[in-house]
Amino acid sequence: MTTITRHMLTIPGTSRKVHYRRCGSGPALLMVHQSPRSSAEYEELMRKWAPHFTCIAPDTPGFGQSDPLEDEPEIGDFAAALGQFCDALGIGRCAAYGFHSGGVILVAAIKQRPELFSCMAIGGYAVWTAEEMTIFGESYLPQWHPSAYGEHLTWLWNRMLEQSWFFPWFDIRDEARLGVAHADPQRVHRAIMEMMDSGNAYRAGYGAVLRAPRDLPGNDAPVPPALITAFEGDPLLPHLGRLGDLPANWSAHPVATPEEHHAQSLAFLQQLGGGAPCPDLAEDSDEGWLALEHGLVHWRGHRGAEALSLHRPAAEMDLSENLAIDVPGHGLSGKADDIGAAIEAAAKALGAQRIDWSTPPDGDPDLLYPDLTTDRFGNYLHRAWSASRAEAMFAPWYAASPDNVIEINAAALEPAAIHRRARARLRAGSEARRYHHLLQEIHGG
Numbered sequence: 001m002t003t004i005t006r007h008m009l010t011i012p013g014t015s016r017k018v019h020y021r022r023c024g025s026g027p028a029l030l031m032v033h034q035s036p037r038s039s040a041e042y043e044e045l046m047r048k049w050a051p052h053f054t055c056i057a058p059d060t061p062g063f064g065q066s067d068p069l070e071d072e073p074e075i076g077d078f079a080a081a082l083g084q085f086c087d088a089l090g091i092g093r094c095a096a097y098g099f100h101s102g103g104v105i106l107v108a109a110i111k112q113r114p115e116l117f118s119c120m121a122i123g124g125y126a127v128w129t130a131e132e133m134t135i136f137g138e139s140y141l142p143q144w145h146p147s148a149y150g151e152h153l154t155w156l157w158n159r160m161l162e163q164s165w166f167f168p169w170f171d172i173r174d175e176a177r178l179g180v181a182h183a184d185p186q187r188v189h190r191a192i193m194e195m196m197d198s199g200n201a202y203r204a205g206y207g208a209v210l211r212a213p214r215d216l217p218g219n220d221a222p223v224p225p226a227l228i229t230a231f232e233g234d235p236l237l238p239h240l241g242r243l244g245d246l247p248a249n250w251s252a253h254p255v256a257t258p259e260e261h262h263a264q265s266l267a268f269l270q271q272l273g274g275g276a277p278c279p280d281l282a283e284d285s286d287e288g289w290l291a292l293e294h295g296l297v298h299w300r301g302h303r304g305a306e307a308l309s310l311h312r313p314a315a316e317m318d319l320s321e322n323l324a325i326d327v328p329g330h331g332l333s334g335k336a337d338d339i340g341a342a343i344e345a346a347a348k349a350l351g352a353q354r355i356d357w358s359t360p361p362d363g364d365p366d367l368l369y370p371d372l373t374t375d376r377f378g379n380y381l382h383r384a385w386s387a388s389r390a391e392a393m394f395a396p397w398y399a400a401s402p403d404n405v406i407e408i409n410a411a412a413l414e415p416a417a418i419h420r421r422a423r424a425r426l427r428a429g430s431e432a433r434r435y436h437h438l439l440q441e442i443h444g445g
Contacts (some may be wrong), residue, residue, distance in 0.1 A: 001345035002047045005291055006266040006298075006332075007283040008065075011084050017284070018085050019065035024050030028094040028278040029269060030086065030117075031057040032102035035209055036202040037050040038064030038194045045262065052270055054278035058085055059104065062201035064194065065332065073204055075212035079108035090282050097265060099123040100236065101209035102295070103228070108212065110223055119272035120226040121265035124236030125252075127214045127243060136210060139170050140249025141203045144195070146415035150422075152327055157378030160191040166329040179233040185374040192381070196423045204374025221247045227268040228252035231261045290349050294342035295334035299350060308352035309342065312361060313439070314369055314432035316424045323352055331424065337429075339438050360439040363396030368430040372425065381426070388421035389413070 005021040011018065021039045023046050039057035046055040061081050062068030069077055082105060086094075096117050098106040102124035130137070132420050146152055161183065163169040166176045179344050195202060217223045229252070230237040240252050255261050265405060289302040301323035309321040316331035317324040325346050328336035336342035347355050370387060372380045390413035391397035394404045411417060425432070 002050045003291065004043055004046060004298060006289040007281070008287045009088055009283050010185055011081075011088050016061070016067045016069075016081075017065075017202050017371050018058050018061075018067070018088075018376065019289075020056055020085075020089075021046065021052065022056050022281065024055045025049065026051075026053050026277060027094055027273060027275045028052035028091040029055050029273065030082075030091070030094055030096040031055055032060065032082065032096065032105050033057065033063070034098075034100040034102050035060070035199055035206040036063060036195060037191065038192065038197070040064065040194070044231050046076065048262070049266060052266065053273070056089070056091065056278075056281070058082075060102075060205060062205045063198050065197065068201040068204060075104065075108045075208045076112070078105050078111050078205065078208055078322070078361055082106075082109045083113050083116060088282055090279055090370050092279070093118050093275070093277075095269045096120045097122075099248045100126065101206070104209045104212055107226075110226075114223045118223045118275065118280065119224050119269060121244040121268050122226065122228045123265065124230040124234050125228050126236050126238060127239045129242075133210075135171070136168060139295060140168055140210065144202065146419035148351060148413075148415050149389075150418075153378065153381040156192055156195055156383060156445065157188065160188050160195070161378075163191075177333045178235060183376060185376055188378075189374045192378075193423070193426065196311075196419070196426075199419075216243060217247050217250075217275075219245050219247060223247055223249075225249040225272055226251075227265065229261045229264055231258050243262070254377045265286050289332075290346055292342060292345045292349065294336040294338065294345060295328060297328060297334070297342060298332035299346065300324055304351040306339075306353050307355070307356045308343075308347045308350060308358045312358045313436040314425045314428045315421070316427070319430045323350060325350075327435055330428045332427075335431060339435055340442075357439060357442050360436050361396065361441060362384070363398070365433045367398045368436065369395055369425075369428075369430070372429050384422045384425040385418065388425055392418070 002023050004021050005023055009018050009020065018193045033039050033041050038059045042057045046057060049055055059066035061077060069081060093116060096106050100123065103125050106120055110120060144152065159169060164178060164182045166172055167178050201378065230240055237254055240254060243252050255264060286302065290297040290299060300317060300319065301321060305323035309318060309324040310327055311317055317326050326333040328334065328339050328342045343355060370383050372384055374380055389395055390400065392409060394400050
């Protein structure tokens with residue numbers, strides 16, 4: 001399988017971090033995801049296109065692992081941020097691909113700085129009517145904040161499940177039904193985790209796209225060529241007829257399937273987006289992912305520090321440490337067949353003199369880490385939340401009795417704090433139990 005690497009890049013002159021994925025070889029291809037998703041949605045497509053391009057997919061501001069923009073950004077701010085990323089990355093003029101709102105950001109960017117792009121392929125381009133925008137209103141982007149008892153997760157599960165059933169997602173009428181309905185728990189879970197990463201910042205990025213004026217470049221605009229296609233079942237298919245006059249080197253037409261959309265997009269990009277191989281790409285020196293034979297390991301801090309700090313099971317790295325990793329299977333690290341060997345390899349690669357192994361918590365591992373397998377009704381989300389709330393009251397958390405109370409720390413019971421712990425549990429899943437057993441062996445337990 002083609003390896004996708006992950007990187008962090010701080011935009012010069014700012015403290016804003018951008019996370020991006022990369023794979024493949026050949027000319028650079030910039031891939032901009034839709035909202036409220038992240039670059040993770042392109043992993044399968046990146047592997048397919050890797051033989052033809054060096055695929056580079058950033059998380060747009062406020063999504064995935066990228067920092068949000070300040071204040072109340074509009075589409076021009078997201079376009080400018082994309083241009084800043086390209087400049088900082090050092091890729092020069094390149095081809096670009098965007099799906100839905102990713103295409104809206106690209107069109108805004110190509111109008112601002114056409115010299116950055118050689119060509120552009122877009123999957124579906126929204127042109128909302130005034131009536132549709134009125135229907136969207138505030139209902140489409142409600143405030144989304146963690147609540148003390150996890151009620152927000154019930155809404156989130158159904159919101160992400162039903163967005164393939166109706167469009168807009170809240171318009172529960174036969175006339176609003178979509179032809180791409182599914183009930184795949186894994187697909188819903190991926191969208192859930194991306195929303196848990198973004199939090200309420202999702203409203204800024206998504207809202208900027210929805211409010212963006214649909215003033216496409218005029219017929220004589222000096223812009224690079226573009227192809228816009230939409231497939232059967234895509235709610236934006238009817239929007240192809242709303243595009244109006246396009247630049248002479250742009251074209252738009254329907255296709256039958258997502259596969260046909262991808263095939264035509266790739267052929268278009270290959271025809272016009274060729275060029276020099278992708279140069280070496282810039283990335284931060286104090287955070288990244290180690291591409292080890294055991295998998296990708298997320299790290300942060302100072303290489304060569306005396307100690308590599310490890311977090312406890314079902315948690316994530318402590319950002320206050322001089323050098324830390326997300327243990328394989330936890331946080332932003334991939335899984336590893338041998339967790340211990342992966343940790344040792346990471347310590348060696350980072351130049352740490354020793355490993356500060358965490359101490360496993362007291363309790364039965366089978367009870368400390370409940371089954372968080374994704375299910376059709378989203379019950380696993382509430383198991384993660386309940387455990388993360390109870391662990392601020394009892395030790396072990398599942399032993400809710402007078403003999404197991406711990407001193408209350410009000411900060412640990414803030415919904416945002418529970419949210420972070422629940423997200424860490426969900427990311428770790430059953431890997432937390434494996435890591436716990438490793439720590440028991442190391443400590444002679």
